[in-house]
Amino acid sequence: MPINPVVAYSYDPDVGNFHYGAGHPMKPQRIALTHCLVMHYGLHKKMQVYRPYRASVHDMCRFHSEDYIDFLMRVSPQNVQNFTKQLSMFNVGDDCPVFDGIYDFCSMYTGATLEGSVKLNNNDCDIAVNWSGGLHHAKKFEASGFCYVNDIVIGILELLKYHPRVLYIDIDIHHGDGVQEAFYLTDRVMTVSFHKYGNYFFPGTGDMYELGAECGRYYSVNVPLREGMDDQMYMSVFKPVIQQVIEFYQPTVIVLQCGADSLGSDRLGCFNLSIKGHGECVKVVKEFGLPLLVLGGGGYTKRNVARCWTYETGVILNEEISNEIPYNEYLEYFGPDFNLHPDISTKQENQNTKQYIEGLKQMVHDNLKQLACSPSVEMQDVPPDLLSLDNTEEQNPDITNNQYDNDKRIEANNEFYDDDKDNDKDEGIIEV
Amino acid sequence: MATTGTGEATSSNGSSPETDQDFDPSADMMVHDYDDERTMEEEENMSGAESVADELNDLEKEGDMPIEQLLAMYGYGGGSAGEKEDSQSSSNSMSPDSSQGQDTRSSSEEEILSNQDLTLDKDEIARDLLSNSDENEDKETDVHDLLNSVSSSQTARLLRSHSQPGSEDSDSEDDIDYKPEEEWKKTISVGSAYQAVVPEGLSKYGDAPAYENEDRLLWDPTKMDDNDVEKYLQEIHLQILQTSVGVNAIPTGAHVRDDEQALYLLLQCGHNKEEALRRRKMQAIPPTDPMSLWSEEECSNFETGLRFYGKDFYLIHQNKVKTRSVGELVQFYYLWKKTERHDIFANKTRLEKRRYTLHPGVTDYMERFLDDQETPPPPPVPRDRSASPVHSLLFGDPKRSHLKPHTEHGIGDHASNFQPIDTELDINTALPTVQCVEPKVRDPAEGDTNNICLQNGLHEEGYVPPAKKVKTDTLSDSISDLPSDLHSSTASTETQNHIDSLSISSAEKAPPVTSVDKVSSEKYKSSPSNSQPVLSVSLGKVELGHSRSAEAVSQ
Numbered sequence: 001m002p003i004n005p006v007v008a009y010s011y012d013p014d015v016g017n018f019h020y021g022a023g024h025p026m027k028p029q030r031i032a033l034t035h036c037l038v039m040h041y042g043l044h045k046k047m048q049v050y051r052p053y054r055a056s057v058h059d060m061c062r063f064h065s066e067d068y069i070d071f072l073m074r075v076s077p078q079n080v081q082n083f084t085k086q087l088s089m090f091n092v093g094d095d096c097p098v099f100d101g102i103y104d105f106c107s108m109y110t111g112a113t114l115e116g117s118v119k120l121n122n123n124d125c126d127i128a129v130n131w132s133g134g135l136h137h138a139k140k141f142e143a144s145g146f147c148y149v150n151d152i153v154i155g156i157l158e159l160l161k162y163h164p165r166v167l168y169i170d171i172d173i174h175h176g177d178g179v180q181e182a183f184y185l186t187d188r189v190m191t192v193s194f195h196k197y198g199n200y201f202f203p204g205t206g207d208m209y210e211l212g213a214e215c216g217r218y219y220s221v222n223v224p225l226r227e228g229m230d231d232q233m234y235m236s237v238f239k240p241v242i243q244q245v246i247e248f249y250q251p252t253v254i255v256l257q258c259g260a261d262s263l264g265s266d267r268l269g270c271f272n273l274s275i276k277g278h279g280e281c282v283k284v285v286k287e288f289g290l291p292l293l294v295l296g297g298g299g300y301t302k303r304n305v306a307r308c309w310t311y312e313t314g315v316i317l318n319e320e321i322s323n324e325i326p327y328n329e330y331l332e333y334f335g336p337d338f339n340l341h342p343d344i345s346t347k348q349e350n351q352n353t354k355q356y357i358e359g360l361k362q363m364v365h366d367n368l369k370q371l372a373c374s375p376s377v378e379m380q381d382v383p384p385d386l387l388s389l390d391n392t393e394e395q396n397p398d399i400t401n402n403q404y405d406n407d408k409r410i411e412a413n414n415e416f417y418d419d420d421k422d423n424d425k426d427e428g429i430i431e432v
Numbered sequence: 433m434a435t436t437g438t439g440e441a442t443s444s445n446g447s448s449p450e451t452d453q454d455f456d457p458s459a460d461m462m463v464h465d466y467d468d469e470r471t472m473e474e475e476e477n478m479s480g481a482e483s484v485a486d487e488l489n490d491l492e493k494e495g496d497m498p499i500e501q502l503l504a505m506y507g508y509g510g511g512s513a514g515e516k517e518d519s520q521s522s523s524n525s526m527s528p529d530s531s532q533g534q535d536t537r538s539s540s541e542e543e544i545l546s547n548q549d550l551t552l553d554k555d556e557i558a559r560d561l562l563s564n565s566d567e568n569e570d571k572e573t574d575v576h577d578l579l580n581s582v583s584s585s586q587t588a589r590l591l592r593s594h595s596q597p598g599s600e601d602s603d604s605e606d607d608i609d610y611k612p613e614e615e616w617k618k619t620i621s622v623g624s625a626y627q628a629v630v631p632e633g634l635s636k637y638g639d640a641p642a643y644e645n646e647d648r649l650l651w652d653p654t655k656m657d658d659n660d661v662e663k664y665l666q667e668i669h670l671q672i673l674q675t676s677v678g679v680n681a682i683p684t685g686a687h688v689r690d691d692e693q694a695l696y697l698l699l700q701c702g703h704n705k706e707e708a709l710r711r712r713k714m715q716a717i718p719p720t721d722p723m724s725l726w727s728e729e730e731c732s733n734f735e736t737g738l739r740f741y742g743k744d745f746y747l748i749h750q751n752k753v754k755t756r757s758v759g760e761l762v763q764f765y766y767l768w769k770k771t772e773r774h775d776i777f778a779n780k781t782r783l784e785k786r787r788y789t790l791h792p793g794v795t796d797y798m799e800r801f802l803d804d805q806e807t808p809p810p811p812p813v814p815r816d817r818s819a820s821p822v823h824s825l826l827f828g829d830p831k832r833s834h835l836k837p838h839t840e841h842g843i844g845d846h847a848s849n850f851q852p853i854d855t856e857l858d859i860n861t862a863l864p865t866v867q868c869v870e871p872k873v874r875d876p877a878e879g880d881t882n883n884i885c886l887q888n889g890l891h892e893e894g895y896v897p898p899a900k901k902v903k904t905d906t907l908s909d910s911i912s913d914l915p916s917d918l919h920s921s922t923a924s925t926e927t928q929n930h931i932d933s934l935s936i937s938s939a940e941k942a943p944p945v946t947s948v949d950k951v952s953s954e955k956y957k958s959s960p961s962n963s964q965p966v967l968s969v970s971l972g973k974v975e976l977g978h979s980r981s982a983e984a985v986s987q
Binding site: 006010014016017018019021022023029032033039044045046047048049050051052053062063077078100101115139140141153157160161162163164177180181182183184185186188189203204205207210213220329330332333 | 617618619620621622625626627628630631634647648649650651652653654658661692695742743744745746758759760762763765766767770
């Protein structure tokens with residue numbers, strides 16, 4: 001990867017305009033807040049900015065069951081009483097309420113992740129970013145933990161078309177159970193999750209003994225942590241584990257879920273990471289120089305989520321950005337300090353001991369060695385010429401040209417963002 | 433045999449830990465069933481007619497057997513009455529079905545499978561699997577200990593009554609006895625119902641990449657020099673200043689402002705600066721921030737809507753601000769929230785709220801309801817899942833849980849006053865239909881009752897006016913969301929009276945001072961700017977009079 005990687009950033013201007021319901025901690029608006037900061041720091045000038053494709057039912061059914069997706073498409077707050085059976089069947093209602101535009105929301109964030117995967121597959125970019133994605137709890141047949149459609153699984157399935165080995169890294173404070181479960185039996189995806197575990201913490205999975213099964217045994221890595229993790233200790237386990245994982249597994253692409261609820265002062269989290277500490281994880285992963293799909297995830301203190309992901313966008317672009325938050329329409333949210341790196345640590349005591357962390361590292365290492373001893377089917381499976389095939393595909397002139405031609409096409413004035421299917425929202429602006 | 437096996441096993445899920453253990457083998461059977469969805473049919477075909485006949489005989493026998501025997505046969509020792517009933521009904525309903533032949537049998541089998549929510553069995557299966565490999569005995573027993581300890585507390589009833597997923601069709605009694613979900617440790621499920629299908633080998637994109645043309649490049653930084661871009665943006669900015677009127681004409685400072693649309697235009701023009709500027713000039717209306725175009729009427733309608741429906745932007749859209757999409761409302765809300773308008777709005781509603789708490793039942797409680805939404809959200813009705821943390825991410829939300837008092841610290845007197853409600857609640861929440869709707873039910877008076885109960889130190893179940901809830905449910909023909917519930921409850925004077933009497937009575941029981949205390953401290957938390965009068969209220973009994981006079985002044 002060159003020093004300045006080509007970064008494709010996807011953002012759908014409508015993705016922030018959904019509301020899970022009064023009092024619900026998940027606020028899609030944080031994505032709009034993040035985008036607003038990215039914009040006003042001028043970071044968008046350093047990367048390709050896309051208004052993403054919206055995922056279709058077909059795309060979602062690559063992982064999910066048709067019944068479930070069909071339900072998501074048809075249900076709305078107005079007709080919800082007709083779906084009582086499905087609601088409990090698919091675990092929709094409480095953590096995962098039915099809200100207005102639920103399907104559109106899923107379609108937007110899933111489409112953006114899928115598009116990132118396609119771009120990586122086509123070598124259109126080195127790093128793809130979708131802060132609206134990363135909803136790692138959704139299961140094949142059910143919603144879970146504020147997640148309806150598992151865009152990560154769908155994105156990885158797309159990457160698997162081209163990549164023999166996909167590494168998934170999850171730094172959300174919650175265990176990445178949906179993704180781990182989806183790829184529990186395969187060696188083509190290694191899932192590595194760092195999370196708070198124990199004492200009724202959601203979702204209750206992520207024990208260090210969850211290693212995967214059948215072909216996938218040893219291809220699920222879990223690093224269960226106690227509350228109060230700080231920057232230094234987090235890095236002391238994150239860095240060596242990721243290094244070893246990459247050394248042993250030799251992935252050809254990495255998917256990084258950057259859930260920001262592992263920050264200090266999160267409404268639902270109990271770690272004590274600073275924004276810089278969180279961003280350091282992104283830096284570490286990026287420095288391996290592999291194609292990288294960066295996704296959002298949890299994060300329930302809006303202003304810090306926006307700060308964190310903006311900072312990480314800067315990290316990805318190798319751009320230093322100032323601590324002073326530039327003027328923007330949401331500036332008030334960043335008071336009273338108006339800084340990018342306020343002190344967000346809490347008094348939460350770090351419950352992790354050095355010994356515990358050392359033990360974890362040792363265990364991960366031992367398990368990874370198992371993986372080397374038993375050569376995976378996949379590693380033999382990949383014919384050498386397939387790798388060179390990748391290379392021939394690297395610069396596909398047709399594709400890029402098509403796209404550029406398309407974008408250069410002159411449109412009528414005022415028709416920003418509109419395509420054939422989308423003319424409802426923006427028209428209003430023109431009329432007024 | 434598989435049929436009854438599954439049926440029994442699932443209904444036995446609700447029994448105590450001991451019986452759970454007895455039923456481990458049946459869990460295995462379930463694994464089998466779930467894993468081999470495809471092979472199930474084959475299996476059926478393979479099993480000859482005689483085995484079917486045997487099975488039918490068995491089933492028939494079972495059908496005639498007295499319940500006690502049947503229970504004994506399946507290892508039911510001390511199941512509750514409800515449970516017995518349930519198992520009876522399930523076996524009864526099974527046998528006639530199965531005696532009709534294989535076709536109906538398989539369909540009934542399917543029915544069972546589909547009726548049982550997958551998650552219900554998932555833990556069982558996974559636990560079973562893992563106990564074979566990784567998990568040791570200790571953990572198992574730990575879990576059981578945990579189970580027992582939890583089930584002894586009162587929340588258990590609530591929990592169980594909720595956690596039945598997807599058993600709409602089965603008896604509600606069945607759900608009450610359902611327990612295993614209380615364990616916090618969960619495991620990853622294995623089976624075709626859980627894993628993604630990983631494509632074999634590597635493939636190659638066809639000539640037409642799947643999604644290539646459906647996205648839209650808005651800006652590509654590689655095509656142009658940074659300085660040129662900056663110059664272009666400056667010129668665009670000047671242009672805006674020259675042509676625009678009103679707010680937009682105010683210079684925004686020396687720094688170059690980013691303009692996404694201008695950059696997109698530049699890209700559309702093939703990075704030809706002059707062309708982009710020319711086209712920009714031609715645009716009759718400069719694209720402006722859509723938010724600045726909200727009319728005063730829309731704003732005030734929005735605020736009224738917010739007052740009436742809370743943060744249900746769909747209802748506000750439907751009833752108040754038809755000119756804006758729900759998305760626009762949400763966007764507007766977040767911008768509006770940090771403006772002076774919001775402060776005025778919030779102050780007003782807060783005043784109303786205070787008036788209400790001092791004279792309960794006098795003021796329109798709509799206002800207060802909204803205020804509850806403004807301040808930390810009210811504990812959303814004892815939520816099933818909030819009691820079951822493993823199932824709820826929300827559980828960890830301090831904004832919700834801080835209003836959830838600890839069970840242990842209840843003040844005896846008041847707690848006992850509320851006992852009858854308690855039991856009522858259980859029955860109600862056990863109804864499957866209530867479960868789904870419940871989280872969204874938020875009546876105006878609820879926050880109030882919550883507060884009062886909190887003062888009384890009541891635990892969760894105590895403060896739910898359950899009778900009200902059921903009434904709401906049955907009354908409203910569309911139990912879709914919060915506001916519709918609100919509607920129905922206001923429409924029904926019966927409900928209203930109930931709430932009022934409840935809150936008044938509880939207010940009488942609680943020393944009035946505490947009620948003021950509580951509310952004011954809450955206010956203080958939410959808005960320091962508004963804290964002055966409120967603080968004085970919270971100082972003690974004497975202050976009550978003060979706040980009253982303050983009230984008079986404000987009126």
